Amino acid sequence: MNILLIGIQGCGKGTQAKLLEERFGWKHITTGNLLRENFENKTELGIIAKKFMDAGELVPDKYVFQIVEDALAKVDEGSILDGFPRNMEQLRFLEKNFTIDKVILLDLSDEKAIERVSSRRNCIDCKKDYNLLYHKPKVEGICDVCGGKIVQRDDDYEDAIKKRIEKFYKETSEVITYFNEEGKLIRVNADDPIDTIQANIIKALDV
Numbered sequence: 001m002n003i004l005l006i007g008i009q010g011c012g013k014g015t016q017a018k019l020l021e022e023r024f025g026w027k028h029i030t031t032g033n034l035l036r037e038n039f040e041n042k043t044e045l046g047i048i049a050k051k052f053m054d055a056g057e058l059v060p061d062k063y064v065f066q067i068v069e070d071a072l073a074k075v076d077e078g079s080i081l082d083g084f085p086r087n088m089e090q091l092r093f094l095e096k097n098f099t100i101d102k103v104i105l106l107d108l109s110d111e112k113a114i115e116r117v118s119s120r121r122n123c124i125d126c127k128k129d130y131n132l133l134y135h136k137p138k139v140e141g142i143c144d145v146c147g148g149k150i151v152q153r154d155d156d157y158e159d160a161i162k163k164r165i166e167k168f169y170k171e172t173s174e175v176i177t178y179f180n181e182e183g184k185l186i187r188v189n190a191d192d193p194i195d196t197i198q199a200n201i202i203k204a205l206d207v
């Protein structure tokens with residue numbers, strides 16, 4: 001089974017993908033993880049991609065596509081694509097040699113997504129993640145682990161989140177419409193507790 005998880009930032013895609021990976025042994029595929037694996041293994045593509053990232057540039061699609069293609073060629077049990085394809089160009093590339101069986105849209109309102117993401121905090125020293133909604137530090141503003149100062153990243157301020165949500169709808173709406181017309185789209189309420197969301201996904205996939 002090859003599935004795609006799709007949804008705006010804060011919808012919990014990564015958490016759900018990890019749970020599915022643990023349960024079914026499907027490989028969780030994000031372009032970020034694949035790029036990291038390629039750097040660590042010093043592959044030719046990893047070395048090329050790193051040059052772009054070190055220069056603060058996006059890795060061009062043609063390299064990302066090759067990295068994704070290599071990873072998918074090795075998938076046997078199944079895969080969970082997370083955040084890719086997010087536009088029609090990526091989708092057309094992927095569907096040349098690969099079939100996505102089901103697409104899970106983790107449905108979350110913009111307001112909830114902004115509330116969740118803008119509550120994220122990080123330690124400036126050890127980089128530990130916190131969230132003021134679910135996982136507050138014991139002492140306000142101070143890291144539980146190292147005593148460092150806890151701050152909000154620029155990306156986690158409301159304006160930045162709104163921009164990314166807008167970009168998501170602009171790019172990804174067509175992808176969602178496409179899979180809906182193919183009869184592959186499943187909508188799951190992402191405002192439920194993590195366990196409920198997972199149970200609803202499993203039920204909808206009928207696995």
Ligand SMILES: [Zn+2]
Binds near residue numbers: 128145146148
């Ligand atoms: Zn810390």
